[in-house]
Amino acid sequence: MIRTEGLTKQFEDFLAVDEVSLDVCAGEVMALLGPNGAGKTTTVRMLTSVLRPTRGAARVAGYDVVTEARKVRSSVGILTEDHGLYPRMPAVEYLDFFGQLYSMKPEVRRKRVRELLGQFGLLHERHQHIGEYSKGMRQKLALARALLHDPPVLLLDEPTSAMDPESARLVRNAIKDLRSAERAIIICTHNLVEAEELADQIAIIRRGRIIAKGSPMALKQMLLGPGEFEIRLATTLNGSPAALPPGVTISAQGPRWIRFRTSHPETDNPLMLRALLDQKIPVVSLQEAPRSLEQVYLEAVNAPDGREVLDVL
Amino acid sequence: MFSDLASALIVTRREVRDQFRDWRILAPILVLTLFFPGLMNFTAREAVSFVSRYGAPVIGDRLIPFLLMVVGFFPISVSLVIALESFVGEKERRSIEPLLSSPLTDLQLYLGKLLAVMLPPLLASYLGIGVYLFGVHRQVGWTPDPILLVQVVTLTTVQSLLMVSGAVVISSQVTSTRAANLLASFIIVPTAMLLIGESMIMFWARYNVLWWAIFGQILISGLLIRTGIAHFNREELLGREIDTLNLKWSWQVFWRAFVGESKSVSDWLRRGFIQTFQRVCLPLLLALVAFTAGGIVGAQQAQIFVLPTELMDINNLQQGFVQEIEGFEALRFFSVESVPLVWMHNLRVILLATILGLFTFGVMGLIVLMLPFILIGYFTATAARTGIPLGLFLTAFVLPHGVLEIPAIALAGAAILRLGATLSAPAENRTISEALLHSLADWAKVMLVLVLPMLLGAAILEVFVTPGVALNIFGN
Numbered sequence: 001m002i003r004t005e006g007l008t009k010q011f012e013d014f015l016a017v018d019e020v021s022l023d024v025c026a027g028e029v030m031a032l033l034g035p036n037g038a039g040k041t042t043t044v045r046m047l048t049s050v051l052r053p054t055r056g057a058a059r060v061a062g063y064d065v066v067t068e069a070r071k072v073r074s075s076v077g078i079l080t081e082d083h084g085l086y087p088r089m090p091a092v093e094y095l096d097f098f099g100q101l102y103s104m105k106p107e108v109r110r111k112r113v114r115e116l117l118g119q120f121g122l123l124h125e126r127h128q129h130i131g132e133y134s135k136g137m138r139q140k141l142a143l144a145r146a147l148l149h150d151p152p153v154l155l156l157d158e159p160t161s162a163m164d165p166e167s168a169r170l171v172r173n174a175i176k177d178l179r180s181a182e183r184a185i186i187i188c189t190h191n192l193v194e195a196e197e198l199a200d201q202i203a204i205i206r207r208g209r210i211i212a213k214g215s216p217m218a219l220k221q222m223l224l225g226p227g228e229f230e231i232r233l234a235t236t237l238n239g240s241p242a243a244l245p246p247g248v249t250i251s252a253q254g255p256r257w258i259r260f261r262t263s264h265p266e267t268d269n270p271l272m273l274r275a276l277l278d279q280k281i282p283v284v285s286l287q288e289a290p291r292s293l294e295q296v297y298l299e300a301v302n303a304p305d306g307r308e309v310l311d312v313l
Numbered sequence: 314m315f316s317d318l319a320s321a322l323i324v325t326r327r328e329v330r331d332q333f334r335d336w337r338i339l340a341p342i343l344v345l346t347l348f349f350p351g352l353m354n355f356t357a358r359e360a361v362s363f364v365s366r367y368g369a370p371v372i373g374d375r376l377i378p379f380l381l382m383v384v385g386f387f388p389i390s391v392s393l394v395i396a397l398e399s400f401v402g403e404k405e406r407r408s409i410e411p412l413l414s415s416p417l418t419d420l421q422l423y424l425g426k427l428l429a430v431m432l433p434p435l436l437a438s439y440l441g442i443g444v445y446l447f448g449v450h451r452q453v454g455w456t457p458d459p460i461l462l463v464q465v466v467t468l469t470t471v472q473s474l475l476m477v478s479g480a481v482v483i484s485s486q487v488t489s490t491r492a493a494n495l496l497a498s499f500i501i502v503p504t505a506m507l508l509i510g511e512s513m514i515m516f517w518a519r520y521n522v523l524w525w526a527i528f529g530q531i532l533i534s535g536l537l538i539r540t541g542i543a544h545f546n547r548e549e550l551l552g553r554e555i556d557t558l559n560l561k562w563s564w565q566v567f568w569r570a571f572v573g574e575s576k577s578v579s580d581w582l583r584r585g586f587i588q589t590f591q592r593v594c595l596p597l598l599l600a601l602v603a604f605t606a607g608g609i610v611g612a613q614q615a616q617i618f619v620l621p622t623e624l625m626d627i628n629n630l631q632q633g634f635v636q637e638i639e640g641f642e643a644l645r646f647f648s649v650e651s652v653p654l655v656w657m658h659n660l661r662v663i664l665l666a667t668i669l670g671l672f673t674f675g676v677m678g679l680i681v682l683m684l685p686f687i688l689i690g691y692f693t694a695t696a697a698r699t700g701i702p703l704g705l706f707l708t709a710f711v712l713p714h715g716v717l718e719i720p721a722i723a724l725a726g727a728a729i730l731r732l733g734a735t736l737s738a739p740a741e742n743r744t745i746s747e748a749l750l751h752s753l754a755d756w757a758k759v760m761l762v763l764v765l766p767m768l769l770g771a772a773i774l775e776v777f778v779t780p781g782v783a784l785n786i787f788g789n
Binding site for chain 2: 012013045049050051052068070071073074076078080081082083084085086087089097098100101102103142145
């Protein structure tokens with residue numbers, strides 16, 4: 001649904017986006033992560049046919065972003081970083097205006113506007129001027145605008161950044177529903193917990209280049225090494241366990257716990273338990289040590305320049 | 314076509330509705346529509362009564378149409394502010410991005426916004442004119458000549474179009490309202506001068522001249538609209554985050570365009586320059602047409618502004634010319650030192666024409682270069698009228714150095730026209746800055762390879778050959 005190959009954008013002598021290749025299918029969410037100024041917004045603008053790529057190609061919803069720009073823009077719903085609302089307009093009028101721009105019929109428009117305002121809890125405030133809205137309400141309204149024409153592709157920049165936890169949950173659920181409804185979605189976000197929750201794929205962009213890309217699990221494996229497991233013990237352990245299965249290394253140890261790494265947990269974890277039990281060390285629990293996407297992100301963006309792109313798709 | 318306009322009108326309706334929600338726009342429009350015409354009615358009545366007491370009713374007669382123009386102009390002055398707010402203000406508030414992400418074309422957006430910023434002030438202006446006319450008819454019994462009324466209404470409309478189309482060009486080049494307001498002086502100052510000129514015409518009561526003012530403004534508005542359409546595109550609007558002048562990049566683009574892919578000077582002359590020359594062929598043709606027209610205009614003026622015949626009498630001329638020849642030494646003709654003086658003079662003119670052309674789509678640059686041709690036309694026609702053979706006059710005073718100077722000026726005019734026109738022409742796959750730098754490189758190539766050497770040759774001929782030829786023909 002979204003496919004780019006070597007997408008590049010140069011502003012005068014500044015290379016904003018450099019050879020970006022992405023592939024997002026229908027029913028898939030990709031989180032585009034990266035520091036400020038990394039090229040996320042420029043990439044999104046090229047995908048909405050607002051900016052013309054300097055080199056490379058991109059197809060969105062089957063249309064070429066350069067030669068079929070109008071069709072691309074009709075097929076994309078975009079939530080921009082700055083929501084781009086008109087403060088003197090009532091919300092209902094604002095959505096109706098965009099409905100007209102997307103050539104929606106009046107009765108369809110009215111129904112859809114009401115439906116979306118209801119979904120995001122703005123129905124009672126629909127006649128209020130947008131200027132009177134809170135930040136979170138504005139963000140929800142902007143999201144409603146992006147969804148108004150029911151586009152097959154959604155490009156969402158920081159969809160929950162200004163929202164309270166309840167609203168953020170509402171929006172995340174809406175995104176999950178859209179994924180289930182076979183929409184292709186790209187989310188640009190700094191909220192890594194949200195990215196981990198929603199994304200099927202993560203692409204990390206730095207100085208215009210994609211430096212890592214893949215599923216959250218695969219990226220963790222690739223960037224943080226083999227999985228880490230923690231065993232909680234019932235008694236205090238003096239020294240390391242005497243015999244460890246081959247391939248298992250102790251990464252940290254406390255009086256009543258051990259952390260170890262293994263590339264083959266399915267075979268090594270039972271062996272590890274057996275080794276402890278053989279030494280008459282009672283085990284309380286064995287579980288995978290949580291590894292956050294934040295660690296993956298920091299590992300990727302702090303890596304030295306020139307490292308090859310990690311593509312684990 | 315109609316569906317395009319219908320989409321544009323969606324934007325227009327929204328913007329107009331938004332304007333009517335803003336008291337800062339609404340208040341001045343209401344004041345200028347209702348209160349100001351009333352004030353002008355009062356002024357007209359008092360002025361007419363005052364000047365009649367002192368036997369100068371003509372002042373009152375001229376003042377009433379003048380105030381009609383002023384009443385029409387004041388509300389449309391608001392359109393400049395609305396235009397800056399609508400175009401650059403929306404860019405600054407970032408509310409333009411969702412609009413640019415919609416399926417509307419650049420032209421529909423441009424048209425929608427143009428109509429939105431023009432219509433309310435224009436309607437206010439027409440209403441103000443109506444209020445003024447009603448009041449002045451009731452108070453002093455004055456009714457305008459229908460043609461004058463059409464002229465004032467048309468003038469008001471084209472002035473609004475002129476300001477708004479200029480504001481769009483400015484807005485597309487800046488990212489903040491503050492910068493736009495500063496640059497708006499490029500619109501305010503010429504408009505103020507225009508208004509002074511029109512006021513003079515109104516007091517002069519040569520109302521026919523107003524048609525020329527209307528025609529000129531329609532032409533300039535057309536060029537500005539063309540430029541606005543070229544500049545008002547998504548790439549220009551969103552590709553520029555801050556107003557910076559990147560000299561390093563500019564130089565690199567210029568140098569790449571100047572050198573091209575040439576490997577040596579001969580290669581550059583053979584390939585790169587030939588391509589440049591091909592690009593200036595059409596402007597060259599236009600420049601030649603303009604210069605020919607200049608010569609004809611000059612010749613026509615000779616029939617209107619006639620020189621006393623004794624000044625151009627061949628015998629007097631010969632006598633005077635001999636005296637002049639005696640002064641040639643003081644003027645340093647036939648002197649090597651004069652060559653750089655003549656050359657530099659011509660270069661200064663070319664430079665002035667380039668600077669003027671850059672800001673006026675090449676038009677003013679071309680007009681500057683047309684002036685010598687107007688003079689040639691004028692003096693040749695005057696000489697011919699007094700019996701001096703046309704060919705003889707031209708051979709004596711123009712042709713010896715004109716053989717090089719005229720083609721050089723035509724080439725310079727062509728390069729300037731192309732440079733200025735770049736701003737109004739859409740740049741394919743290039744930003745406006747890139748297109749301008751490429752045209753500047755073409756200008757530099759034409760200057761370096763042809764114009765400068767030809768003007769140097771012309772200066773040598775003008776110092777050493779032309780006076781000699783003139784001496785031979787007209788000297789005793």
